[in-house]
Amino acid sequence: MITPRRLLVAAPALLLLPRGAWATPEAMAAAVRDFTGGATVRTGRVAMDISPLVENGNTVPLSVIVDSPMTEQDHVRAVAVFNERNPQPHVITVRFGPRAGRALLATHIRLATSQTLLAVAACSDGSFWSDSAMVVVTLAACVEG
Numbered sequence: 716m717i718t719p720r721r722l723l724v725a726a727p728a729l730l731l732l733p734r735g736a737w738a739t740p741e742a743m744a745a746a747v748r749d750f751t752g753g754a755t756v757r758t759g760r761v762a763m764d765i766s767p768l769v770e771n772g773n774t775v776p777l778s779v780i781v782d783s784p785m786t787e788q789d790h791v792r793a794v795a796v797f798n799e800r801n802p803q804p805h806v807i808t809v810r811f812g813p814r815a816g817r818a819l820l821a822t823h824i825r826l827a828t829s830q831t832l833l834a835v836a837a838c839s840d841g842s843f844w845s846d847s848a849m850v851v852v853t854l855a856a857c858v859e860g
Contacts, residue, residue: 750839751835756844760782767851777823781844784833793810797833
């Protein structure tokens with residue numbers, strides 16, 4: 716029987732267990748295909764703002780803005796962020812509507828190691844637009860133990 720005391724005693728050993736596989740560029744590409752339904756993703760209209768060099772990967776500011784009039788006929792429906800080296804390649808998806816005013820995502824992300832990030836915007840006309848950024852991390856997050 717597992718008691719709270721036994722779990723507490725075993726906790727340090729649990730940190731030594733093998734971790735799940737890290738995402739790869741191929742896994743990121745597959746996650747992007749899932750988001751876009753296999754449609755072509757063009758570069759442009761999306762601007763990702765993230766520091767190219769971060770000292771600590773635990774909390775990295777990230778913002779994504781998409782050039783769109785945000786009208787009923789022409790608006791951003793969603794923005795997704797992907798990475799190639801964290802445990803999960805699909806970081807976040809934010810949904811927008813025409814009344815959002817502007818397509819802006821501002822958040823913080825944890826980065827396991829230096830890697831490329833990709834932001835993809837899904838527009839109401841069925842087009843997909845993107846921007847990418849390489850980030851060098853000197854102290855990784857997502858790794859404990």
